[in-house]
Amino acid sequence: MTKKDAICDAALELFAHKGIQATTTREIAERAGAAEGTLYRHFDGKDDLAEWLYNRCATQLHDRLTERIGDADTPDERLVALIRGVFDFFTDQPTSCTYLLSARSNNGNQEHRDALPAPMRLFVTTLEEGMKEGTFRPAAPSLVAGWILSMVQRTVLFLKSDHLAMKRQDAIDQTIEAALRLVRAQTPSSN
Amino acid sequence: MTKKDAICDAALELFAHKGIQATTTREIAERAGAAEGTLYRHFDGKDDLAEWLYNRCATQLHDRLTERIGDADTPDERLVALIRGVFDFFTDQPTSCTYLLSARSNNGNQEHRDALPAPMRLFVTTLEEGMKEGTFRPAAPSLVAGWILSMVQRTVLFLKSDHLAMKRQDAIDQTIEAALRLVRAQTPSSN
Amino acid sequence: MTKKDAICDAALELFAHKGIQATTTREIAERAGAAEGTLYRHFDGKDDLAEWLYNRCATQLHDRLTERIGDADTPDERLVALIRGVFDFFTDQPTSCTYLLSARSNNGNQEHRDALPAPMRLFVTTLEEGMKEGTFRPAAPSLVAGWILSMVQRTVLFLKSDHLAMKRQDAIDQTIEAALRLVRAQTPSSN
């Protein structure tokens, strides 16, 4: 593992748990077992590193979701696949996931972050398809996508804090069911 | 208006828009038209001010919600009243509302904030009542409350960013309906 | 004396003797008996301080030269007055003078310095008058002004390094005579 990787890992961990601002470059370097100056050989500074990590995490999630979506034929299935994908991402890479979620909501100033990052767009597209088909009830897709992602995020936070009070799988299943209730059009017989 | 009020207003605005850490005491003082030292005559420091403001906002919202709830007899009505109350709060005091919402999600370290602040507890209580009655489907109340508040927060952010693309009232009504779909037990005929 | 003045004095001394780049903010603060942060309360940084000092020195010299010029009626007398003024400035405020001269020549990048600072302009104006009158031989005034100022600067450096090998007053008189030979038109009988 190169020093650059060590720095990325250390920074990701710290950013996810303490926030970007509260993390010092010294902490990052120490945890990475590198000199402080090394950070600046690979990145323009702390903020650049934070952004680079954000993009990397967003890409990882996006790739995973894209892969998941391939197996699904209907918007309904795709939506479930997407939600499961996010939960899987959280299970496999909790730190990346935490950072991604916190970075999203933290930047009140929204300066340099896409209003609609890649993973979000997958949700929006899927919802649009479902609405066109009539599977999903009509509504502003980006708003509904935001709702669902927020719910997932909540569940993730809930699982992290509410230690073991609820089985992980139950929480995930309930979140998916809830999301479907949110978007599904009236289907008198099915539900 | 006293200097203290000026400082509170300035700080609230800045905290809500840039975050607590990114706001400097100098900025607060400048915007308030006060000297930097004056802040320390009324508060123990920046963090104390931030906490004081948070509690003030939470109390304001809590009082408003408590008042709203009084008119409602069923858990169902109470839930709607609570959601409407939050939206009203956002309409009347957008900055306070933004600060309240951002402060919640921003502190990944959860150091000095109640896990369950007052307004949140009103939601939880209402959900518990509804679940006991059978009006609402059984689930972890604090998780469901988190979902609903997150949805409301999303809608608020959506209304702030998606300038006028959607009528405010429509967005609010849709959010309420969606929240009800989330929590209501199967009621074959009613819905 | 305020801290600001102490910082200015310390910085001027160090800038003049070691150059701006070679001087650290820590040195300035130490010599001024102030904290490093105090520098930043009064100036935007080291470079801002350097520029502020440059302007102050240039103004001081300009004011002194303007005063001196008042007593002189002819361009010839004015030129002598100007040169003497610069030498007096050097005698009274050697540090300011050294800084002014070094700052001029040091900035090869000429970024943020007037091409023609105030004192220089007095020389140019005087030369232009003399040339119009016919007292001075025709030539590019700004070039000739540069020559004379460079000569004066040289003499100043010479006096500082060539410790006492030449009487100060002799050096000054010789410089003035030389400058006059440089600019005076042919005057068969007088010289």
Add this chain to the structure above:
Amino acid sequence: MTKKDAICDAALELFAHKGIQATTTREIAERAGAAEGTLYRHFDGKDDLAEWLYNRCATQLHDRLTERIGDADTPDERLVALIRGVFDFFTDQPTSCTYLLSARSNNGNQEHRDALPAPMRLFVTTLEEGMKEGTFRPAAPSLVAGWILSMVQRTVLFLKSDHLAMKRQDAIDQTIEAALRLVRAQTPSSN
């Protein structure tokens, strides 16, 4: 061209235009198309490189001036030859010339530079001869040499900045005439 040459060229350009201190080894390496470490294979460090370049430039100029002086029989002719030599040097190798001139004045601390570098000494010697002969008026030779070199430097800067406002040859001729007026003893009939 070897890497060493590339580094020398790059460094000379940067030193001349930004100053030694303001130039980083990384810049030099980048511009030279070499790695940073390569510099240290050929020189002991940045300062060593700067000094080596200075000596090379001084030697180049000195050789050129020595050659020029050979054709001249009188001190008067020799002085003109020297001044022309400097201007030629500037025309042929403007960067070297700029560096030589700036390096001279820049080091206020005079740490590691000869007080009287080789080219300067040629001027001094020539002036001493002329003064002994009576061709030049008596004065401190090193001071007068400084004056003349400063004038030449000024003219060079003037030619660089005052883009084409004056013909190069005119400026040079005027500088020479002015220098002669400075040093020549009274010669009632000749001039």
Add this chain to the structure above:
DNA sequence: CATGAATGAGTTTTCATTCAT
């Protein structure tokens, strides 16, 4: 109460130099 200059510890950042490859 109010002020704002002063503080100094802490942070980010720079960069000449080294060294394993």
Add this chain to the structure above:
DNA sequence: AATGAATGAAAACTCATTCAT
């Protein structure tokens, strides 16, 4: 000879907090 990642000491700069007025 050449490389360029890594270093770390030193530099610039920030800012919450204090205190004399």
